[in-house]
Amino acid sequence: MRSTVAGVLGLDVSLLQSGMGGVAGAELACAVSNAGAAGCAGGYKLVDAALSAMLERVAKGTDRPVGVNLIPEVVGPQELDRQVGQVLDETPPHVHVSLFGMPSDAVCERVTAAGRKLVIQVGTVEDGVRAAGLGAVVVAQGIEAGGHLLGESQRDELVAALRERLPDACLVASGGIGSPEEAGRALAAGADGVLLGTAFVVARESRAHSRFKAAVTAAGGSDTVITDVYEIGWPGRRHRVLSTSATRDPGQPKKFIGRTVVEGRPYLVPRFSSAVPTDATSGRIEEMAMYCGLSCDAISAELSAADVVAEFARVLPGAEVVDSGKREK
Structure with missing residues (x-):
């Protein structure tokens, strides 16, 4: 027997929001959590x-389960340790730790020893088995996803392979989920819930630049490409983005094309930066990294975070128990 992600994290609906750097600020995370899912x-x-x-802002914005997403490979072990320490020391127990990619076992053990829930996104069966063994909710990311890719498998293929190895683990499907119907297919493959990224990029509470949002709602899956050109700040990891002049001509000079502000500090944005254009970014937005999954085929309008959650709640389970492939209250 196993629990849905709603049961494990204390949610109303088995839906997680991706903790997208720049886009997913406290306002979006809290709005998703206050709607009954897990913001991040x-x-x-x-x-x-x-x-x-x-x-x-996260702690003050909601008393519902909510996550903070950290990325081990972009900060290194010492800075990750500092980040984890801050989350554990400065937030109440309803804030869980969400990791994009595998950290050291010691990091996971520190989080769970503190009594916090742990969510880890993976792209391979091996990493998923390891994450489950460390007590994490496992998010299985397929190559249909927008943003940085952790593996080479399609979503349902990875979910099914992990379910075979981990019959009792809590598994969440990620990648290409833009409609309730697609969420249903992920559940049929063996998932206990889903994670959405692109659908929340265009949410009203998202910090994505308005031109970024407009590009996503106008795009289809064929307008996305898997590339490695947006590597400044996050090298060595393929990513799915909307096709731009930068992806079509990666030989251009890495000169500054814009400016942005992060937590009150100004930064220049070079061409091929991994940073997304936010509501604090100016310059050549159309050349910047606009991460977008195949789910954009089903996304055509900007909704509130609560409306997104409500749309998917009709097909996603609540705090149920799964036994022999059947969900029961």
């Missing part, structure tokens, strides 16, 4: 006072 704020490279400011 993107910690990315924030640390010290900048991270504290975001954590304070």
Whole structure:
């Protein structure tokens, strides 16, 4: 017997929001959580006072389960340790830790020893088995997903392979889920819930630049490409983005094409930066990294986070128990 993700995390609906750096601020995360799903704020490279400011807004914005997403491979072990310490020290127990990619076992053990829930997104069966063994809710990311890709498998293929190895684990499907019907297919493959990214990029509470949102709602899956050109700040990891002049001509000079502000600090944005254009970004937005999954085929309008959750709630389970392939209250 196993629990749905709603049962494990204490949610009304088995839906997670991706902790997209830049896009997923405290406002989006809290709006998703207050609607009954699990919001997630993107910690990315924030640390010290900048991270504290975001954590304070998350803690004040909701008393429902909510996550903070950290990315082990972009910060390194020492800075990740500092980030995890801040989350554990500066937030109440209803805030869980969400990791994009596998950290060391010690990081996971520190989180669970503190009594916090742990969510880890993976792209391979091996990493999924390891994450489950460390007590995590396992998010299985397929190559249909927007953003950085952790593996080479399609979503349902990975979910099915993990379910075979982990019959009692809590599995969440991620990648290409833009409609309730697609969520249903992920559940049929063996998932206990789903994670949405692109659908929340265009949510009203998202910090994505308005031109980024408009590009996603106008796009189809064929307008996305898997590339590695947006590597400044996050090298060595393929990503799915909307096709741009940068993806079509990666030989262009890496000169500055814009400006942005992160937690009150100004930054220049070079061409091929991994940073997304937010509502604090100016410049050549159309050349920047606009992460977008195949789910854009089903996304055509900007909705509130609550409306997105409500749309998917009709097909996703609540706090149920799964036994022999059947869900029971």
